[in-house]
Amino acid sequence: MTSNSLVYLIALPLFGSAVLLLAGRRSDRWGHLLATALSAGSFGIGLMQFSQMLSRSNEQRAVSQKLFSWISVGSFEVDAGLMLDQLSICFVLLITGVGTLIHIYSIAYMSHDHDRRRFFAFLNFFIAAMLLLVLGDSYLNLYVGWEGVGLASYLLIGFWNQKPTYATAAKKAFIANRVGDMGLSLAIMIAFATLGTVSFAGVKEHASQASTGALTAIGIMLLVAATGKSAQFPLQSWLGDAMAGPTPVSALIHAATMVTAGVYLITRSNFIFDAAPTAQLCVAIIGAITLLFGAVIGMAKDDIKKALAASTMSQIGYMVLGAGLGPAGYAFAIMHLLTHGFFKAGMFLGAGSVMHGMDDEVNMRRYGGLSKFMPITFATFGLGYLAIIGVPPFAGFYSKDKIIEVAFNAGGIKGITLGVAALLGAAITAFYMTRVVILTFAGSKRWDDKAHPHESPFLMWGPMALLALGSVTSGFLFTHGDALRNWLAPVVEQIPAHEGELLSPMIVSILALVLVVLGVSLAVIKYFLNEVPETVPENVTIFTKLARRDLLQDAFNEAAFMRPGQSLTRALVKTDVAVIDGAVRGIARLASGSGKALRTTQTGFVRSYAMWILLGAIALIAAIWMVTL
Amino acid sequence: MNAANYLYVSALLFTIGAIGVVVRRNAIVVFMCVELMLNAANLAFVTFARINGNLEGQVVAFFTMVVAACEVVVGLAIIVTIYRSRRSASVDDASLLKR
Secondary structure, eight states: OBOSSHHHHHHHHHHHHHHHHHHGGGGTTTHHHHHHHHHHHHHHHHHHHHHHHHTSOGGGOOEEEEEEEEEEETTEEEEEEEEEOHHHHHHHHHHHHHHHHHHHHHHHHTTTOTTHHHHHHHHHHHHHHHHHHHHBSBHHHHHHHHHHHHHHHHHHHTTTTTSHHHHHHHHHHHHHHHHHHHHHHHHHHHHHHHHSOOBHHHHHHHGGGSOHHHHHHHHHHHHHHHHHHTTOTTSOTHHHHGGGSOHHHHHIIIIISGGGHHHHHHHHTHHHHHHOHHHHHHHHHHHHHHHHHHHHHHHHOOBHHHHHHHHHHHHHHHHHHHHHTGGGTHHHHHHHHHHHHHHHHHHHHHHHHHHHHTTTOOBGGGOOOGGGTOHHHHHHHHHHHHHHHTOTTSHHHHHHHHHHHHHHTTOHHHHHHHHHHHHHHHHHHHHHHHHHHHHHHSSSOOSOTTOOOOOOOHHHHHHHHHHHHHHHHHHHHHHGGGHHHHHHTTTSOOOOSSSSOSSOHHHHHHHHHHHHHHHHHHHIIIIIISOOOSSOOOSOOHHHHHHHTGGGHHHHHIIIIIHHHHHHHHHHHHHIIIIIIHHHHHHHHHHHHHHHHHHTTOOSOHHHHHHHHHHHHHHHHHHHHHHHO | OOTHHHHHHHHHHHHHHHHHHHHOOBHHHHHHHHHHHHHHHHHHHHHHHHHHTSSHHHHHHHHHHHHHHHHHHHHHHHHHHHHHHHSOOBTTTOOTTTO
């Protein structure tokens, strides 16, 4: 089926961003309202599309729209086309819905920033690029959106680029993303070389004809792309620094939407991964590593946003793990993605609300006892907290437990390893999230008297409350009657659950809950019953020190890539100066030197020229004479 | 009389002319030395014509004379013009190529 309104989903926010950037300061007074209205308009179109989808039968739900013929070279044809199916509508509603809430929140949060208009322009641009990413009907169209969100992320992380560290953080995110982007472009090239097409439908159709080796190569390259965009191991280092951006950006881009693009890519390419088991296993392993990696880092961070960022990394690890478990896991990966979109965005907005009331203080050791002063923030944050640690009946309980369950049931040693990792991650998640909540909202006050904590205005707590509502209800809604699984069934092929399973859902839930209770009680003992020092304690184990330094991810990158890269650059510069420039300069010096030497013969006196002619003639005659003699 | 003697005279005249061209500064004298070299060549041509018993050398000598006459006309005109503009007939003064 075709639909002509898909393009407006993207066009509205893109138009807003163009107006705000081109009109400049003239739009300072109404720019944020326009941007919010356009984002809401996009959400409205999304809802309309969704309701139309619901009214059609399952096979007829996907709609597409061809915009124009983009590339036409011989037999290679790429149309700029959009496609909205059951998978992309989930993303469209998440992006525009959460995006609009965060637009509203930002009106208040950024009200004191004289560059608020530019912020909204970038935010609208991000919405447009992210929608293009999920709506593109080929890998090439997806790539355009993929780069667009990378640019938006760069611009928004470095929004306060008057601080050099923030500008550096933006560059770091951009460069780490470029490494991943290289993977995506290689995947597209391999797909074109082996399958002759880059559209999702075409690749899906021809995938069975390609060799497993080629599909594995495409899968691994797509995984590289996903690790860059979704901050997965080993390209995860940029996410912590990305917290330099304004908090709404962290909530929208670096928690709810952009960083989940990798999960979308893997789920969208399910036909490739299902045919390449090696690549699929790599996906699951990367997910398992990252979920533990992020969780461990999260335990040691004192900066509330960085703790949440580490948690995001860990939760996306769960999604990638789910997507790496094949047909059984795709739906749960997407479900966790959506529930995470609610509770993590809500908690980030809560963190922003706390910072708003505490003069932009981010160190949790300088908080404490804030629940009295910010009851609404505490309530919304608390609901998000219960959702993320997986307390029933909140959202995370449904989505995370399902991923753990599918991991255990993957079979053999693989299933047990991945399942144990996921369970362990759940326990650590409970520990560090409890730590965040206790350090921020409970205990005694540790801030100095200059700070005047106060509740945020309605424009800020309104979106937080809506997101908290989502964190409470979404998990139940998605799992009720397997709603999301059935909804996604036409996009991702599924095998029926409950077959040859190692652990029943009940046992997994009980195990997970026991571990969660363990994690929570440890955190309560350590941070609630004991005094929290205001300064960072130094007499800690080596593991804590490592976790504080992000498990040496920056040190490793510097040692393995940055310094050798710099040495290589220096060596190349030296070679360039010595060899290439040396050769060029040497030739020039030879020419000018010999010219200088020969110039002395040009006296300007006719007599001397005559003498040279004479001498030349004599030499010639002498030579002839010698030869003939 | 031995014809070779004419050749010695020719060589002597040519050498005198060549040295004169190289060492003298006055344009008129240099010019005359050039004429001397031309006529030394003429003498050699005529001598060879005599030795070989044909007329070809003598014909060439006439050609040389014609060319020399033309050359005198052009050369003297140049020298006179240079003298008029520079008030000097020294070949060393006319060294604009150098500067």
